[in-house]
Amino acid sequence: MPDNVPTLELVSPSVRRTHNAVFKGSAEDPGNSAKTYDYSSARAVQSIGQTTAIVIQDAGDMLRNVSTVEVTSIGAATAAWIATKDPSYKEIIDTSMNVMKEAAALYKTIGTNAFDVLALFSSP
Numbered sequence: 001m002p003d004n005v006p007t008l009e010l011v012s013p014s015v016r017r018t019h020n021a022v023f024k025g026s027a028e029d030p031g032n033s034a035k036t037y038d039y040s041s042a043r044a045v046q047s048i049g050q051t052t053a054i055v056i057q058d059a060g061d062m063l064r065n066v067s068t069v070e071v072t073s074i075g076a077a078t079a080a081w082i083a084t085k086d087p088s089y090k091e092i093i094d095t096s097m098n099v100m101k102e103a104a105a106l107y108k109t110i111g112t113n114a115f116d117v118l119a120l121f122s123s124p
Helices: 008-023 034-084 089-122
Strands: none
């Protein structure tokens, strides 16, 4: 994992400082409600979860768009292949199929990485 990926250890102090500034107290102070700190932490994790969901949705849009273009290309190449009997259109079809496979693999990578990032922040 890259060194510049934020981890829970880096986010917790930031959440604590934000909590202290907003609630004018210390998150570690037993006299101060731990519930407010927990609430602040939960909100931070929720925000990261929402961002993660958006990233996955964007990747889904990318996959859908690539698929639309490549299926159109396959259809046009198939029609031309049938009309001309020129086997060179098979290369276009194969290339389009490979592009869709690569896009699907990229979608899986994006989803897996997004899950891994979310897991860094939601672990206790």
